[in-house]
Structure formats: structure tokens, C-alpha cells
Amino acid sequence: xxxxxxxxxxxxxxxxxxxxxxxxxxxxxxxxxxxxxxxxxxxxxxxxxxxxxxxxxxxxxxxxxxxxxxxxxxxxxxxxxxxxxxxxxxxxxxxxxxxxxxxxxxxxxxxxxxxxxxxxxxxxxxxxxxxxxxxxxxxxxxxxxxxxxxxxxxxxxxxxxxxxxxxxxxxxxxxxxxxxxxxxxxxxxxxxxxxxxxxxxxxxxxxxxxxxxxxxxxxxxxxxxxxxxxxxxxxxxxxxxxxxxxxxxxxxxxxxxxxxxxxxxxxxxxxxxxxxxxxxxxxxxxxxxxxxxxxxxxxxxxxxxxxxxxxxxxxxxxxxxxxxxxxxxxxxxxxxxxxxxxxxxxxxxxxxxxxxxxxxxxxxxx
Numbered sequence: 001x002x003x004x005x006x007x008x009x010x011x012x013x014x015x016x017x018x019x020x021x022x023x024x025x026x027x028x029x030x031x032x033x034x035x036x037x038x039x040x041x042x043x044x045x046x047x048x049x050x051x052x053x054x055x056x057x058x059x060x061x062x063x064x065x066x067x068x069x070x071x072x073x074x075x076x077x078x079x080x081x082x083x084x085x086x087x088x089x090x091x092x093x094x095x096x097x098x099x100x101x102x103x104x105x106x107x108x109x110x111x112x113x114x115x116x117x118x119x120x121x122x123x124x125x126x127x128x129x130x131x132x133x134x135x136x137x138x139x140x141x142x143x144x145x146x147x148x149x150x151x152x153x154x155x156x157x158x159x160x161x162x163x164x165x166x167x168x169x170x171x172x173x174x175x176x177x178x179x180x181x182x183x184x185x186x187x188x189x190x191x192x193x194x195x196x197x198x199x200x201x202x203x204x205x206x207x208x209x210x211x212x213x214x215x216x217x218x219x220x221x222x223x224x225x226x227x228x229x230x231x232x233x234x235x236x237x238x239x240x241x242x243x244x245x246x247x248x249x250x251x252x253x254x255x256x257x258x259x260x261x262x263x264x265x266x267x268x269x270x271x272x273x274x275x276x277x278x279x280x281x282x283x284x285x286x287x288x289x290x291x292x293x294x295x296x297x298x299x300x301x302x303x304x305x306x307x308x309x310x311x312x313x314x315x316x317x318x319x320x321x322x323x324x325x326x327x328x329x330x331x332x333x334x335x336x337x338x339x340x341x342x343x344x345x346x347x348x349x350x351x352x353x354x355x356x357x358x359x360x361x362x363x364x365x366x
Contacts (some may be wrong), residue, residue, distance in 0.1 A: 045337045051082045055326040057334065060088040061095020061108025062194045063234035064253045065131055065314045068349050069108070072342045076334060083330055089234060093192020093218045099317045105327055106334075107317035110194025111201075111218065112296040124320030127295055129313035130338050132286060132352040134254040134277040135199050136264040136310075140242050141165055141182065148173045148274045149265045151309075155207045157249060158186055159214060160226030165247060183228055187241045187250030190231030192218040198312040199251045205300040251310075254282075255350025269309045270301050281308035282352045311352075 059069075066089035073085035092109040099107030100121050118125045137154060139147060144165075149157070153169050156162040162169060166179045189196045197218045204211035214220050222229045230245070232238040239256045242248040254277050257264050266274040275281050285307040291297050299311050316335065322328040339354070346353045 045076065045079050045333060045341065048333075048336070051080050051326075051329065051333065053326060054082050054084070055330045056084040056086065057105040057327065057330050058086050058088070059095075059106040059108060059316075060090050060098050060104050061317070062092040062110045062314060063089040063236060064092075064110045064133065064195050064312075065108060065351070066235075067255055067259070068131060068342075068346060068351050071345055071349060072338055073334075075342070075345075076337050080333065083333060085330075085334060089236075091189075091191040091218075091234060092194030092197065096317070105322075106319075106331065108314065109317060110312055110314045111197035112298070112313075112315055113317065121319070123322075126318040126320055128316045128318065128335065129291065129295055129297070129354075130316045130335075131343075131346055131354065132282065132311060132313045133350065134282045134285075134308050134311050134352075135195060135202075135251055136254050136257050136277045137249060137267065138239070138242050138252055138257045138262040138264050139249040140246055140262070141180065142246060144177055144179065145263050146174075147177070147263065147265045148268075150268045151206050154265070154267065155203055155210055157184060158188075158203065158251075159210060160186070160223040160229070163227045182247040185228045185230060185245045185248040186222070187238050187245070187248050188222055188229060188231050189219075189233070189238060191233045193234075194218060194312075194314070195235060195251065195253060196220065199310065201298065201300055202310050253350070254278075258350045267309050269305075269307055270303055271305045271307075273305055275306065275308045277308050279347050279350075279352055281306055282311045284308070285311040286352060 066087065069087045073087055077084055087108070092111060095107040096109050096113060096117060098104045100117065102123065112127055113125060137149065141147070149170070150173055153162065153173065156169065163184055165182045165184055171179055197216065200214065200216040200220055203214075204216040214223065222231075230241060232241045232250075235252050235256045238250045238252050239260050239262065242250045242252070242262060243260060254264070264277055266276050269275050284304055285299060285302045288302050288304045288307055289297050289299050297313060299313075302309060302311065316338070318331055318335070322331065343353050
């Protein structure tokens with residue numbers, strides 16, 4: 001059975017070491033092997049987890065990590081043909097709902113489940129931050145390839161208070177740019193979304209007015225009467241709408257902007273600096289955050305001069321136990337691959353490689 005190891009979970013805060021210890025102990029392995037795995041992440045997953053019979057896993061959840069997950073699962077299938085993992089990118093809200101109902105083998109969410117949500121899962125919940133990434137503000141303004149947005153300004157844009165690109169508040173931050181007299185089209189998620197949850201939690205943290213008027217959550221009521229707002233499904237849908245509409249601006253995961261070659265705004269952080277989204281600035285953000293014992297860390301307004309302001313972990317949701325031993329082994333295989341060899345693929349796809357220093361410190365502490 002795939003189970004968490006509560007005694008280890010209480011003393012080790014590293015997400016990767018916790019998972020590897022849990023996986024090893026659940027299948028009779030030696031926890032001391034973790035140090036070997038950690039120091040040599042290019043493991044032979046097929047030899048470590050020989051799967052001789054066909055087994056399939058079905059998961060659903062956030063579109064934020066979907067490109068990375070799909071790459072991982074294809075690589076696992078290539079190494080272990082008997083293991084097929086089908087991930088359906090349907091939004092974090094759907095992922096949590098279907099996982100809670102028990103109709104999938106695992107879920108995925110960009111917002112960690114709350115205690116009340118966990119209590120409704122009969123088989124128990126194991127939440128694993130598996131990767132991390134930045135949420136960027138991407139835009140489509142002809143001729144503008146560099147744009148600074150202060151905290152006040154991007155709150156005002158998404159709350160419908162700033163409705164034209166040549167608004168004095170934007171122009172004053174970008175004196176060398178010829179901003180057009182073009183209406184702003186705000187593109188947001190129309191489905192229940194962890195990306196929306198993270199983005200609106202950040203806006204609520206930096207603006208009391210936002211928290212009062214709009215609030216935070218996987219879905220919110222956008223102020224559609226004070227500007228032009230359009231909704232798209234999943235990160236891919238929002239990305240497409242930004243590309244298709246001149247004057248559009250929206251929030252998406254960094255990898256989607258990178259792969260679509262959409263420009264992204266430099267955002268003012270808590271230190272007053274304007275920061276570009278990339279793997280280095282996102283890693284600076286993670287360095288300022290410690291994961292608690294329950295592995296739920298919400299990065300709402302990170303400190304640090306070089307920290308990008310909107311970064312989130314994204315979680316795999318696993319059950320504490322599986323009735324089918326083949327699926328238990330398949331889950332162990334998937335998670336161990338993601339935390340070892342899979343981490344080497346993160347940066348190229350626009351995600352953050354989980355810091356080795358965190359894993360080493362936790363391993364030494366154990």
C-alpha cells in the first residue's frame with residue numbers, strides 16, 4: 001500500500017526526501033538509500049520499479065503544470081511500456097473535485113487543499129509539491145516589448161480602474177515607450193483555476209481594496225462592468241485570447257508565455273524593484289520560503305530584492321493508500337521519477353527545478 005510515513009513527515013521538511021522515504025518504506029526499501037538517489041538523480045526507473053503487468057493511472061487537475069507532467073509521463077512510458085499515465089488538464093478546481101470523489105488515481109492543484117477539503121477524502125490525502133513556477137502578466141500591445149507595472153497599477157488594471165494603455169499611471173512608469181491610446185482587454189480564467197487562486201491571493205495580499213471588492217479563490221467575480229473582460233479556459237485558452245486580441249493582458253503560467261513568445265511585464269516586488277520572470281528570479285523567491293511539516297506553503301508576497309512576486313508550488317494529490325497494489329507501485333514510480341530525473345527537464349519547459357540544497361539539508365538532518 002502507498003502510505004505516508006508520519007514519523008518522518010514530522011522531522012523532515014524536504015518534500016523530495018519525504019516522498020522517497022515514504023515510497024521506499026512502503027515497498028520494503030531502506031530509507032538510507034535516499035541519499036544515494038538524491039545525489040544521483042538520473043536513476044534507472046525501470047530497474048528500480050519493474051512493472052511486469054499493464055497498469056494505468058488517470059489524473060486530472062491544473063493546466064499550470066500540464067506541459068511538464070505530460071513530458072514526464074511520456075518519458076516514464078518510454079522507459080516502462082507497461083505503465084501508462086493519462087493526465088487531463090481540466091483546471092485545479094476540477095482536479096480537486098474529481099480526486100475528492102475518488103474517480104481518478106491522483107489529482108493536481110496549484111492551490112493546496114484546505115483542511116475542510118481534505119476531511120472529505122475517505123482514503124486520506126498526501127499533498128506533494130512537485131514543481132514550481134511563476135505566474136506572469138502577459139500582454140499584446142503592438143510595438144511594446146518591455147513594460148513595467150507597479151503593484152498599484154496591475155491591481156488597478158485587473159480591477160477595471162485603468163482601461164487604456166496610455167493611462168498616465170502606466171506611462172509614467174514607462175517614459176521611453178510610446179504607449180497607444182488602445183483599450184485594455186483583461187483576459188482571465190473562466191474555469192475553476194489554481195492559477196486564479198494564486199494570482200488573486202497575491203492581489204489580496206498587496207491590496208486591501210482588492211480583497212474587499214473582489215477577493216481571492218479559484219473563481220472570483222470579475223468587475224466586468226468597469227472595463228473589457230473576457231474569459232478563457234485553462235492556461236492555454238487565456239494564452240490564445242491574449243494572442244488574438246490587440247490590447248489584451250492576462251495572467252498565465254510562465255511556460256505558456258515563453259513557448260508562445262508573448263512578452264511579459266516586469267512586476268514591482270515587495271522591495272520596490274521591477275523583476276523579470278525567469279527561473280533565476282523564481283528560485284530567489286523559493287529560497288525565501290520554508291516548507292512547513294504539512295507541505296502547504298502559500299507564497300503571497302515574497303521578500304527579497306531579486307524575488308519575482310508571483311510564484312507558486314504546484315501539488316500532486318495522492319491518496320494515503322491504494323486498494324490495488326499495482327497502482328500503489330505505479331504511483332511510487334511516478335513520484336520518484338518526478339522528483340529525480342524529471343527535475344532535470346523543468347527549466348527547459350519554464351518551471352523551477354526544486355533546490356537540491358533543501359533536499360541535502362533535510363537528508364543530513366534525518
